[in-house]
Amino acid sequence: MRKILIIGSGKSTSYLLKYLLDKSTSENIFITVGDLNIENAKKLIGNHNNANAITLDVFDKSSRIEAVKNADIVVSMLPARFHIEVAKDCITYKKHMVTASYVSPEMQALDDYAKANGLVLMNEIGVDPGIDHMSAMQVLDRIRDHGGNVILFESFTGGLVAPESDNNLWNYKFTWNPRNVVTAGQGGAAKFLQEGTYKYIPYNRLFRRTEFLDIDGFGRFEAYANRDSLKYQSVYGLDTIKTLYRGTMRRVGFSRAWNIFVTLGMTDDSYIMDGSENMTYRDFVNAFLPYSPSDSVELKLRHQLKIDQDDIVWDKLVELDIFSSEKHVELKKATPAEILQKILMDSWTLSENDKDMIVMYHKFGYEKDGKKYQIDANMVVVGDDQTYTAMAKTVGLPVAIATLAILNGKIKTPGVQIPISKEVYQPILTELASFGINFNEKEVPYLGYNPLNN
Secondary structure (H helix, E strand, O other), X not given: OEEEEEEOOOOOHHHHHHHHHHHOOOOOEEEEEEEOOOHHHHHHHOOOOOEEXXXXXXXXXXXXXXXXXXXXXXXEOOOHHHHHHXXXXXXXXXXXXXXXXXXXXXXXXXXXXXXXXXXEEEOOOEEOOEHHHHHHHHHHHHHHHOOOXXXXXXXXXXXXXOHHHOOOOOOOOEOOOHHHHHOOOOOOOEEEEEXXXXXXXXXXXXXXXXXXXXXOOOEEEEEEEOOEOOOOOOOOOOOOOOEEEEEEEEEOOHHHHHHHHHHHOOOOOXXXXXXXXXXXXXXXXXXXXXXXXXOOHHHHHHHHHOOOOOOHHHHHHXXXXXXXXOOEOOOOOOOHHHHHHHHHHHHHEOOOOOOEEEEEEEEEEEEEXXXXXXXXXXXXXXXXXXXXXXHHHHHHHHHHHHHHHHHOOOOOOOEEEOOOOHHHHHHHHHHHHOOOOOOEEEEEXXXXXXXXXX
């Protein structure tokens, strides 16, 4: 049998494993899942004859090499920073490799070696990055193939809570890594193109410069700018484009309330708060406010940030119980961002019966024969339960489909790459549609760039 090694069995492996297990007999494959903690893998595999779980420490070189040598293709579902040693082993022992993570400089440095050995090292084949690349390139290539000149491209993705599980004032719950949510947008100004002009939004203004989006059947959303909207400009073949903007989606009102935390400094991850383990949630909030022997924490915060008592933003803060003198941080040497994350996880962790939702939206503007046109495309995927989530589905299925396609020689162009070629995206998008992951496209009057409002 042909052997697939999957390293890592976190939350996004459920659909990945299910897809491969369902095809294991017809495709003559055996799946080995390696992880330090294999309980989740064992649960997902069950008693299937064509799979097993092994304890694997990616930092144990000998056991890692042994596992890689025994495979025909390797799927790394580890955190991005851990891929590189696995990738080097794959080069050494001539194994293809698939990851859902961004291409790091260290990974890109292996490109010549991969090509010399005829190996495919596929990266960014999850949802974002992944499905965003493939769905965008499919439309961009179609426009260009028909003689159009692309002048505008906007793209937005959000990992959100499904409408039936949306029961808090923030209209939000953690569906992925909470730390990434808390620290989103930091590390420099957001950069994008608007009508041929470079634009920048510093972090302290990021969540007050949002764009409204309407998705048929799901209502209105807002989006804030990603840090670097121009990262894929050349990769997508958009060097002459006038407007290029990428962002993250939330429900309307989230960003205005989140900006309270940014303004106070609660999302800062650069320093440690002394005595954090002894703080109450109320102490934490008070640490960012002026001293006053007579005014309450609530009054000081409202006065400092000019929040009216009947403002919905105030209700959102109260809902999080951040003024509690009973709840304690209980984190030693914690940064503000780490403490805020703990507080938010009290309220925003998905409950057992909650469902998540992935929303993606693209806007394409192009010129042809002297006229301007616009295509809007959106995708919405709702999870089934806490194991088979929308996030696991949209990350795991593209990884699984790509893995089998590489193994079967349907994807064969070697090198370190992302899924932007027709060889890759056409068959994967076609198969994803059979799982309900598809885009609704419509031609609309050309509106041009939608100015960041709100």
